[in-house]
Structures are given as structure tokens and as C-alpha cells.
Amino acid sequence: MVEELPSVFLVGPMGAGKTTIGKLLAKQLGRTFVDSDWYIESQTGADIAWIFAKEGEAGFRERETRAIDELTQKPHIVLATGGGAVMSAENRAFLNQRGIVVYLNAPVDVQMARTAKDKSRPLLQQPNPRQILQDLYSTRDPLYRQVAHIIMPTGHTYPRHMVNQLLQQLASFNISSAVGSKKE
Numbered sequence: 349m350v351e352e353l354p355s356v357f358l359v360g361p362m363g364a365g366k367t368t369i370g371k372l373l374a375k376q377l378g379r380t381f382v383d384s385d386w387y388i389e390s391q392t393g394a395d396i397a398w399i400f401a402k403e404g405e406a407g408f409r410e411r412e413t414r415a416i417d418e419l420t421q422k423p424h425i426v427l428a429t430g431g432g433a434v435m436s437a438e439n440r441a442f443l444n445q446r447g448i449v450v451y452l453n454a455p456v457d458v459q460m461a462r463t464a465k466d467k468s469r470p471l472l473q474q475p476n477p478r479q480i481l482q483d484l485y486s487t488r489d490p491l492y493r494q495v496a497h498i499i500m501p502t503g504h505t506y507p508r509h510m511v512n513q514l515l516q517q518l519a520s521f522n523i524s525s526a527v528g529s530k531k532e
């Protein structure tokens with residue numbers, strides 16, 4: 349972990365709001381926002397669906413580990429990871445040891461509602477996405493908890509409220525807002 353300017357890494361299931369909250373949080377903190385999926389897409393010149401189709405999930409995970417290794421070494425950023433980033437022990441160590449990890453936790457029903465119309469997540473383009481989200485949650489929830497320094501439920505909270513709550517929690521890790529937290 350870089351002592352002076354630790355980065356914030358968001359983990360959690362698909363639809364928890366990592367990308368959405370991460371973008372808002374970075375703005376409030378006056379930091380650069382990076383989404384590991386977007387980074388992988390820019391490095392590859394192809395979208396996540398294409399990578400899964402051509403290289404399989406294993407190919408995507410290799411790219412993801414390279415991205416997580418690289419991005420977790422950057423100080424002072426807010427990084428939104430993909431939901432499966434914690435499946436690799438190597439990634440878990442990069443995340444846990446190099447910054448403050450926030451687990452955004454949402455119930456499966458909420459994950460389902462937030463991801464249903466979006467075709468960009470290859471793992472959910474199946475006849476029973478709810479069952480897939482349930483199975484992934486069972487496997488991954490203990491891993492998210494293992495790497496997290498902060499756990500935040502996101503199910504029933506508006507993104508702006510989420511960010512204000514998160515800023516309060518991050519203050520105890522000496523991470524504070526450059527522009528002040530906005531009142532609703």
C-alpha cells in the first residue's frame with residue numbers, strides 16, 4: 349500500500365454499483381477513476397463480450413489479472429473492479445495489500461433488477477441469470493469479505509447517498525474529499 353495516498357478499490361457482484369459509485373466517488377475525492385473492465389477493453393481494442401467469445405472466460409481472467417496488477421500499483425485512484433476479480437488469489441493479494449478495499453454488497457434480487465436489460469455481461473446471457481447470480485454470490489461473498497477493509501450495503505440507497513456514507517467511512521483511513529461532500 350502506498351502510505352500517503354492509498355487508492356480505493358471497489359469489489360462486489362455484478363450490479364452492486366461499482367462502476368456507478370466509483371465514478372461519483374472519484375469526482376468527490378478529486379481523483380482519477382479507472383474501471384478495470386474499461387481498461388481491459390481499451391488495452392484489447394475489443395469489448396468484454398468479444399473477449400469472452402474469442403478467448404473464453406480463462407482468456408478474460410488472464411487479461412484481468414494483468415490489469416489488476418498494473419492498476420493497483422497506481423496511487424491516489426478510485427478503481428472499480430469486475431465482479432469476478434476476487435476469484436484469483438493473486439488478485440486478492442494485489443487488492444488487499446495495495447489499497448483500501450470496499451465491498452459493495454447488494455442482494456441477488458437487486459443485482460438481477462440492475463443487470464437484467466444490459467447485454468454486456470456475458471456470464472448472464474443464459475436462460476436463468478438469477479440462478480447464476482445466486483451461485484456466484486455463494487462462491488464469491490466469502491472472498492469479497494476476505495479482501496475488504498470496508499463493507500457497504502448498496503441495495504436500497506441512492507448512489508449519491510452511498511458516496512456520502514462511503515466518504516465518512518474512508519475518513520478513518522485518512523482518505524478525504526478534495527471538494528467536500530455535497531448535501532442532498
Ligand SMILES: Nc1ncnc2c1ncn2[C@@H]1O[C@H](COP(=O)(O)OP(=O)(O)O)[C@@H](O)[C@H]1O
Pocket residue numbers: 360361362363364365366367368369428462463502503505506507510
Ligand atoms: N445505488 C444504486 N441505486 C440504484 N441504481 C443503481 C445503484 N448503483 C448502480 N445502479 C444502477 O445499476 C446498474 C449497474 O450498475 P454498475 O455500476 O454497472 O454495477 P457494477 O459495476 O457493480 O456491475 C446501472 O444501471 C446503474 O445505474
Ligand SMILES: O=C(O)C1=C[C@@H](OP(=O)(O)O)[C@@H](O)[C@H](O)C1
Pocket residue numbers: 360361362363366367385396429430431432433468469470471
Ligand atoms: O462477475 C463477473 O465475473 C464479471 C463482472 C463484470 O463486471 P461488473 O461486475 O462491473 O459487471 C465483467 O468483469 C465481466 O462480465 C465478468
Ligand SMILES: [Mg+2]
Pocket residue numbers: 366367368383385428429430
Ligand atoms: Mg462495472
